Amino acid sequence: MTMTERLDVNPYGRVTEPATLVIERLLPGPASRIWSYLTDGEMRRKWLAAGSMEEKAGSTFELVWRNDELTDPPGARPEGFSEEMRMTSRVLEVQRNKRLVFTWGETGEVAFDLKAEGDEVLLTITHRRISDRANLLMVGAGWHMHLDILSAHLDGRRAEPFWDGWLKLKDEYDRRLPA
Template sequence: MTSSATLEPWGKLIEPTTLKIQRLLPGPLERVWAHLVESDLRRRWLAAGDMEMRVGSTFELVWRNDELTDPPGHRPDGFGEEERMGGRIIELDAPHRLVFTWGEEGSVCFELEAQGNEVLLTVIHHRLADRSGLLDVSSGWHAHLDVLVARLTGARAVPFWDAWLRLRDEYDRSLPA
């Protein structure tokens, strides 16, 4: 069993192109699952987009990161008010595991494990193509998961973009080149 005292908040490379990051969240399991699969809840911490809970179904994620926190912080150059990406569900074991494609090449796996009154969320992002993508995704998952923690605990999240920029610099220093 993992405790919040021993849980590492930073994403780690578990293979050269695979990032793993975890968070211990207040349960129950079904509540956390809903925040992964229901568009209206997911858009508050990650991205909107209806998902039919069936292997093979396609969906579109729509990011509006300026809406995640108030204030949103300073959006970096190269990012628009809205970003979109398609995906397809490739594995589903509700409410424990969801795997979907990430754009054209990668995939993301969410695993949920009940631990008493808490839920261990593990995110594994496969096939990060290059250093820039690795840094964007590492800082992105970290910042988005911090917003999820704030939503589920009733805390106030720090401005998303400011956190993302700081985290991107920290991941650039800490992840192997």
Template sequence: MTEVATLDAYGVLTEPATLKIQRLLPGPIERVWAYLTESDLRRQWLAAGQMEMRVGAAFELVWRNDALTSPPGERPTGFPDEHRMQSRITELDPPRRLAIAWQGSGDVSFELEPQGSEVLLTVIHRRLPDRATMLMIGAGWHMHLDILVARATGKEPEPFWDGWRRLKREYDRRLPA
């Protein structure tokens, strides 16, 4: 039985170190692809960073989570106001699949599948090093995708850090110890 993606579906472990999370977004597929690949759109829900659209291309992602929502909520202790990560495109099949190697925290793939007037976005984060990282990344992907859904549907998302804290507690409860 396949789990149906909803606007607030939780990520699930498909293997011990692999998190899968899905969202349905308003189409067309090219619009959702632009939110993944264009820095100005991606920075509104995840991280900025210009990408050269070719396999092997290196780029830098720059997270500024305080700028994603207004207000941002209270940033947890130990989180910088900006985080930079070297990345590299490992797979590219526009506008259906993008896979990226993330420095120090595994690999991420984005798959897009048209479903009528909507697009199913599947994010798979592989090779998560430990449970603490899984909880942070599970809550992070969930919150970032909630913001993407809000941006794509013209709604106002909840404050980033408030949502992230709530989701981290929920992922702690849901993911096996």
């Protein structure tokens, strides 16, 4: 079964409870391949953010975003966004090739769950304690666009310019998510 035949995985994130966004993506496996894109800083920088991480609960690490480097061309970076953003996180849970949970800045938390489905892997991201709706729109569009880039990378396709896609998705999430 290909990704296009599977209709029950909606590429858009959904709010499952106040301040929580869940987004799923079916990706080419195996789970160990996807795991490396979550935990290896050099692999993760290709789709999300750089930063070396120790796969051990309690360890801290820094995520370093350089979204202009994710696609060529990057698209026009919106006003108010810098070339580089940094955030310190702490690993909360590690189940190799299955589940990774870490803090998102001071207040949030992100869980990555991997589930094998034949030759593919269902990646579920659950982002908890998002501060407000404005942040929810940015986070929803962000995860969606970053996952589009990961998916394109895994399939050997070119992704849409990051910032152009992110801006379109932010408008789309504004329409889709409750006020």
